[in-house]
């Protein structure tokens with residue numbers, strides 16, 4: 001099988017602000033895996049906060065290419081996913097790209113969409129939240145207007161005064177809110193006060209309120225919280241989830257953290273067994289990785305898969321939105337389609 005890559009800059013429609021920084025562009029490395037005249041695509045999304053650099057991602061992809069070129073697609077996907085997972089430690093985004101591309105290719109080879117190939121029911125009428133980054137009141141108002149079709153908004157908090165931020169949002173909309181603090185609060189009494197206040201403002205859940213290392217404080221807050229507390233930065237892979245020890249009531253699963261769909265599915269099954277809520281999220285991904293994740297949306301309690309709405313130059317199309325609900329493409333494999341020229345041949 002032949003593996004090649006394309007290094008790409010996704011350009012944001014609006015500069016994207018979270019509690020730590022604001023960005024105008026974001027890097028994704030797209031991969032193409034070819035066998036028997038069929039092609040599977042994948043994406044490694046590399047926002048700076050992920051801590052995975054393009055150089056190490058490309059080095060991993062080159063190692064993977066050297067391994068894959070000796071094989072055809074005549075072994076089970078599991079063989080390749082196991083072998084690639086052990087090529088180097090880390091490189092979660094590169095592993096996610098390979099996981100997506102292999103599943104896409106194998107779906108196409110078997111003539112089935114990914115969900116049918118895996119025995120997963122397609123999501124039916126699943127609403128997604130749409131994310132509103134930190135911004136001026138005027139820009140917030142514009143973004144809220146642009147998100148009119150969506151039923152739930154996700155607010156990036158962790159500002160100097162988050163109560164004021166919510167009051168500002170409430171001047172423009174009374175929709176339910178997911179609030180993502182991105183580790184921005186640290187005093188447990190203050191956190192609990194914020195959660196109690198937000199529970200009265202039609203906030204539905206709060207994501208990663210405290211820094212990752214404050215595990216005991218986070219458990220103290222979760223025991224008392226009127227709202228679901230969702231781990232994002234604190235839980236990347238299945239092993240983190242197994243060690244979470246009730247510090248949160250739910251987790252936000254993302255392909256770029258979990259190394260792809262295979263481990264994301266294992267994490268979902270673990271959550272179902274242990275009464276942990278499941279949120280499916282994305283990083284600054286194109287329609288490639290976001291469409292892949294959307295195949296699992298029927299198994300989630302909360303879905304936050306809005307990233308394709310953020311760019312002016314998404315090279316893929318796939319997942320679409322109707323009245324704030326997700327619509328999956330029906331084609332074989334992941335169902336996404338490359339619409340820009342990313343490879344010369």
Ligand code: MG
Nearest residue numbers: 180207208232
């Ligand atoms: Mg988050």
